[in-house]
Amino acid sequence: MSKEALSDAADEIQALRTEVREDLAEDLGGDPDDHDADSYRTDEEVVPDGGE
């Protein structure tokens, strides 16, 4: 895949991510931001994939 297509796909995943958070807020109550990993307070870093 080209870099451009990969970038577009990543953007589409982020858009879906927003949609899922909104639906979670609808199902569980509260605000979509309540389900936002970016606002979750933790000192731990997410590990990039290794996998080889």
Add this chain to the structure above:
Amino acid sequence: MCWTAPLLPSTDTPILDDREVPPGATQTVTEDNTPRDYDRLYQRALAGPLQIRVGLDVSGGEVTRFLVQLEYRRGGSWDTVVRYDHDAEGSAESSHDVTEEGLHIDIYRDGEKHVTEYVVGPRPAGIALDTAEDHLAQNLERFVERYERWHDIRKSR
């Protein structure tokens, strides 16, 4: 809400169903007609030969089960590239409880699970679901390039 896309064969999507989505389209199912009984199921065609499927269950005010799966269309079927999952009840042998074990990623090669990697420690399932989607977006290039290298796929698609 109802499905509008035709069926498409799939070789490696045992948990979710096998329906093709036109580019840019989204499907969300919240009724009982969801195959494999996810309360919500999202299936979105992505750029190039990719699609993402997200399934989740909600019960008792919590996300009790979810799956985030990237697929690559190859040879007329959808191959799993990577998968994140959570099952609070642990009903599936290979599933993880993200609230206890943390979030993991299953990496696929040649149609089979190649390795499982740790992503981040325990966190609420709804947050872990969002973390999984973000992790996929952030690492998409690496996942796809590795998949293409493993399967001798040219980058021109």
